[in-house]
Amino acid sequence: VNKDxxxxxxxxxxxxxxxxxxxxxxxxxxxxxxxxRLVTCEEFGLGLLREKITERLALKPAELMLVCSxxxxxxxxxILQDLLVKVASLKDKPIPKNVPEVVEEKEExxxxxxxxxxxxxxxxxxxxxxKAEKAEKPSKQAEKQTGKKRKAGA
Numbered sequence: 673v674n675k676d677x678x679x680x681x682x683x684x685x686x687x688x689x690x691x692x693x694x695x696x697x698x699x700x701x702x703x704x705x706x707x708x709r710l711v712t713c714e715e716f717g718l719g720l721l722r723e724k725i726t727e728r729l730a731l732k733p734a735e736l737m738l739v740c741s742x743x744x745x746x747x748x749x750x751i752l753q754d755l756l757v758k759v760a761s762l763k764d765k766p767i768p769k770n771v772p773e774v775v776e777e778k779e780e781x782x783x784x785x786x787x788x789x790x791x792x793x794x795x796x797x798x799x800x801x802x803k804a805e806k807a808e809k810p811s812k813q814a815e816k817q818t819g820k821k822r823k824a825g826a
Contacts (some may be wrong), residue, residue, distance in 0.1 A: 678716045694718050698725070703738040710751050726751075730758040 673694050696720070704808050706729060731734050732781035736755065739745060745752055800815035 675712060675715075678712070682716065690716075694721055695719065701725070703735050703742075705740055707742065707744045707748060707751060711748060714750070726754055726758050727762075730755060730762050 674693055677693040678690060680686075681693055690772070697712060701709060706725065710722055710725060713719070713725070726734075729739060736759070740752065740755065786820075
């Protein structure tokens with residue numbers, strides 16, 4: 673179902689729906705379905721999500737062993753190669769303490785959403801202030817009459 677949603681979101685250009693469906697890929701992630709989820713990430717160009725899943729898996733030797741020993745992984749040598757490279761690159765780095773013990777707890781980092789620009793409305797002047805301004809300004813008719821009198825007087 674999630675693949676169908678991703679396909680439709682991609683087809684119609686619904687970026688928000690695409691992002692939401694991508695987040696569902698990490699919900700309920702287990703060692704049994706991680707290969708399928710990584711394939712889906714490849715299929716829909718979810719490189720950052722794929723990288724995060726691969727990195728988390730590489731940090732967990734027990735889960736990595738289960739995934740690498742599954743017959744399904746042999747159908748996807750690129751995933752196996754990426755896991756090998758990731759393990760090799762993490763070999764010299766210390767394992768962070770905040771890594772979840774179970775693969776299911778993996779969450780994708782949410783990209784920052786741009787906030788909508790707020791358009792401030794100009795404040796409405798007080799009606800009393802408005803009336804005072806109108807009283808100070810002569811009306812157009814008064815200006816015309818004054819102008820005619822000035823011309824006649826000139």
